[in-house]
Amino acid sequence: MFNKLPIQIKFLFISFFIIFAPSFVANATNTLTVNVVDTNQKPLENMVVYVEPIGHKVTLKNTNTLEIGQANKAFIPYISVMQLGSKVKFNNQDNITHHIYSPVGDNKFSVKIRSGQEVIKNDFNEAGEVSMGCNIHDWMSGYMLIVDTPFFAKSDKNGNTEMVIDKSGQYKVVVWHPQMTDINNRITKTINLNSAMAVTMQLSKPMDEIPSQQNEDDFDFLSDY
Secondary structure: OHHHOOHHHHHHHHHHHHHHHHHHHHHHHOEEEEEEEOOOOOEOOOOEEEEEEOOOOOOOOOOOOEEEEEEOOEEEOOEEEEEOOOOEEEEEOOOOOEEEEEOOOOOOEEEEEOOOOEEEEOOOOOOEEEEEEEOOOOOOEEEEEEEOOOOEEEOOOOOEEEEEOOOOEEEEEEEEOOOOOOHHHEEEEEEEEOOOEEEEEEOOOOOOOOOOOOOOOOOOOOOOO
16 A cells, blocks of 8 residues: 555655654653552552662753642642752742751752742752751751652552663662661662663661641730841
């Protein structure tokens, strides 16, 4: 049937296949699905999953600005993740001032944000964990993980993440959460990615409880600090 088509249609068909088929194949063959479960095979939600290349570099850049809110005197979300070099927007949605800070490490900072204000920071220059608190509301806690890779996500309620990796090769899959009791709050697995792939990451130890994000003394701060 193909041989009976006019030469113009044959040319268009071949040209379309040459131009578009490689991208279809790349997207189909480099999709990585990661399922995160606890020691009892129960799916875990809001676990950070990121993928690092081994022996080769990636040039992709996730340019999305990370947004971290302060609402009801809590960090929203509790855990955030971004690629090294990205911007972070802190957004105070409460009717009171917050003085958020991180006291240790290469990315320590301190910034006061009044009600309804936003602060954008683009000076986080080192990959790693950033633990955050509030000098005014000491029960507030949150975490930001800075990774040196564009391939990252947080697991859904079924424990799943899905990422499209642009190149085949060897990669390290990492699962992180501040309440993980494994070494460095992480578990890792090395994979050879050359097709669509599904990986299960199981924690070897139970997780700690996430701290309550509320004031146990029921005392409010209404000053103009």
